[in-house]
Amino acid sequence: MKSSRQNISKGWITTAFTAVLAVFLTACGPGASNNESSNASASSDKNGSKKITICLIPKKKGLPYFTSCAAGAELAAADLGNVELIYDGPTDGSPEKQASMIEQYTLKGVDVIAVSPNDPDVVAPAMRKAREKGIKVISWDADAVQDARDYFVNQATAQAIAHGMVDTMVSDIGGPDVKAEVAIVTAYLTAANQNVWIQHMKTHIADTYPNLNLVAIKPSDEDQKLAFKVTQDLMKAYPDIKGFFGISSVSFPGAAEAVKQAGKSGEVMVTGLATPNSMKSYVKDGTVKSVVLWNTSELGYLTVMVGEALATGKLSSGATSFDAGKLGEKKIDGDHVLLGDILVFNQENIDQYDF
Amino acid sequence: MKQRILNMIWQPETFLIVLIGILLTAMGRLDASFLQWEVQRALSSHVWELAIIAIPMTLIILTAGIDLSVGSVMGLSAITTGMLFQKGLPLPLACSASLLVGIFCGFLNGWFITRMKVHPLIITLATMAAYRGMAEGISHAKPVSGFPDSFTWLGQGDWFGLPVAAWVFAVMVGIVLWMMHGRAFGVGIYAIGHNETATRFSGLRVDRYLVTLYTFSGFASALAAVLFVARRNTAKADAGMGMELGVITAVVIGGVSIFGGRGTLIGACLGVLLIHETREFVSWHWNRDELNLLALGILLILSVVFQKLLRHKQGSAI
Structure with a gap:
């Protein structure tokens, strides 16, 4: 009786161990080949020019508002071609987690960090550290502590x-x-x-x-x-x-x-x-x-455009306008890049928007 | 002899070390940069507060108790530091005051548990809400910022190559291990966890033990709060939100039985290490915060199932 129980539990342990191993092996497989493309700053595209990694951090991941911003950001990354976009943020909206993420991205050595701070004071030290390491830091959607960022992409004045x-x-x-x-x-x-x-x-x-x-x-x-x-x-x-x-x-x-x-x-x-x-x-x-x-998709689009321009040196301080690709010329007021017009939803167009 | 070696192998700690080994190897294969010392050292700053609170939590769970109020004590202590600093009190005094607040909060938990004979789960659930409410109320949910560099060094600076908080943790673990090892204090804690009534009848002052442990927990939470304020340069009422879940998860993953009497502090520390590395790696490699919760859940289930099987094994081997 005793020994059969022992055997059963032994069998269980072996099975469970095999299962864990299998999980890790499958995790390793595609990951290992992924490595090059996800290894942010070192990768290059076919032409040999450097890819620019832009990290877009929302206040809270999973909110329809921010998801629609991210869709616009994806579009900009596709239009530009030389941008690798990472969109991630705290699912619980915690500002501490935002700061931790900025710290991680800084260690990885990405090119641009764009954050919509939940609590400007909490993320400010992490943002300053990122800037010290030469990373371009911008705030979007909500402004950060002024000296902790290069530009603020302002959705509407x-x-x-x-x-x-x-x-x-x-x-x-x-x-x-x-x-x-x-x-x-x-x-x-x-x-x-x-x-x-x-x-x-x-x-x-x-x-x-x-x-x-x-x-x-x-x-x-x-x-x-x-x-x-x-x-x-x-x-x-x-x-x-x-x-x-x-x-x-x-x-x-x-x-x-x-x-x-x-x-x-x-x-x-x-x-x-x-x-x-x-x-x-x-x-x-x-x-x-x-x-x-405002047009949230255009907000995400503009943020990525500004990030890329900062990283490549196309945009430097003192500029008064900025060519935002398909969005046209955008005004810069001090260190605010202005998205400009508001968007009015009414009976005719509201069904086209889902956020 | 053979039996003894077998027993050693079938310990939760051995299992955890093997699991951490496998995980780190896999992480290294996926993303070698993650295992660089500089990266690990910098990322470790995210875990020390949790690790510090995990020490008293382990002892409390060993006595078959629990302390859900740790995160709220953190919030209350953080806001005490912040508001006193804002009122112009020197920071060492403000920090001492916030440690006293933490000690008092913990003592109150212990007092209710031993004098009112309320289950720790209930009473700390109540104080979890009450302490957080006080923190929000006192501060009107307004954060305090702008601490001097001499203070933020506590949370952001290094001392002999490691974050200051790491040394605080090391000293605390050292002291507690020394007190636990073969001393009456350690035996007493395990005895309470195994059978509180029998321990009481054998003449041990159970209540004194419990009050001490919960007070210690309050103190550790306040200490974590001070380190947290220094690290983020912000004192706010929602500091430590959800901390209790992280800490309890780590301790349970570390092989400490929630029913008391079983598990070790070393195991709990390994549990902390395991969830820390998992958390950091998931967001490091996949950039998906939502995967974090999933990974944590899987780890917890895996670990509990394995430990159940290991105990089974141990039970039949002895």
Whole structure:
């Protein structure tokens, strides 16, 4: 009895060991041949010219927003031909992991690291170390600590975003001469991005649409339920209100839901900043006519173009414009490369975008 | 004699060394640059905090307990360092204060477990939430940055060719190994893990042991927090998020039985080494963070299955 049990367990161990060995052998096989192509900085293409390795790090891997950016980056790498693109980021969105990844890429000696920092302060030491080693470091989508990077690929200026939202609202509620009350539902009252946008929105309204009356600016504390409640309250306080700006990806759906549940879809317009997928249902049922964002695919494309140009020396500090291939000429403002125009999603085009 | 050699071979530690050997060989074949000393030394900076916390965790799991609050203690200690520094306190004082906070957090865990007779799993689950909540509350989730170079050296600098944290870890392991080896302290821990009631009746002060261990765990977490703040130059409330899972995984992979009484500190250290190398290599070679979790899961299952079989084998051989 005892010995048979022993034999069984011995058999198990042998089987399991064989299984492990098999796993490693198969892992070694294709990997070993892969080695040359993945060994980043040393590899060359057929013409003998050096391949440039660009690492694109998103805030969080697996988010549709960043996946769509990555698709654009792939396109740029294919168009350029001399670029090897690595797209990887923390699946849990942890800034520590972003820093660890930057450290790894630095050790490997890649040419360009482009990062959308989750927490600028946490990744800054790693970014500075990479720069010390001669690696070109750029931030994209969100800016980093200024001295830790060479360039920031800025998807849209605060002014472009603010003007875009106001212009969109005006055309949605009846044209340039419309006389109406509108309100803003923001993130936090202290949110830096939002406050700059609000400032630009106010000046733009005062300069261009004097009949538009901005009656309230309310915080939603990045809480969709609070955005919902705030919007409800505003509709009670201002029965004639014609439009809401939801200027964060959380306050926008919250405001839209409040208008929808009040049965005022089409009567009270909501517009703002969000990804198309999160707003598709509201666009379909008419609560929202337009969603403002930037072209994420072009953002990824431009980031890779800038990275390649920095690594090859085509782009150096002091430049005021940059030839971004199929995107055309892009403006450079100081150390910001500007993607430029915003993108407006509406009933006609929203189905073409999936993020 | 032959029996003795066989027994030595069928130890979890031997199995781990063989597994690490196979893995490193495979990694070297796939990507030789990964095994360079410079690369390994630089990458090691990612693991020391986990390794330091794994020491008390091993002892606690040996007594059939568990401490889920380590990551949250890290967060609370990190933010203590940061906020006191921001208030203008000298850094040595700020660090000492954060170590005291860690010690107190750990002591509180031990006190609840021994006095209130609450299961460690429950009480540390509760304090995991509570300590993290306090950290977020005190700091309003705002990070503190801008520490002087003299301090960040602790986390980023080298001392005699190794990161400072590596020396801290080495000293701690040395002391604990010395205390465990053939001394009453070590015997007591294993005894508690095997049969707490019998140990109690045999006159050992079980409660004192447990309070000491959980306090030690709090201290180690706070120490890891200080090193972490120095390494990342940022103190924030979510420091050490998910740390407890990494630490417990490493200890269990290292052959320490979650039911207590079985396993060694050396094994746990090998477990730490194994998951560290796996993690780093997966993102080094494949550039796919999502594979990391998969690899970790496979390792854990493999290791547990093997150890189960090894114990079986051992049991029938003796």
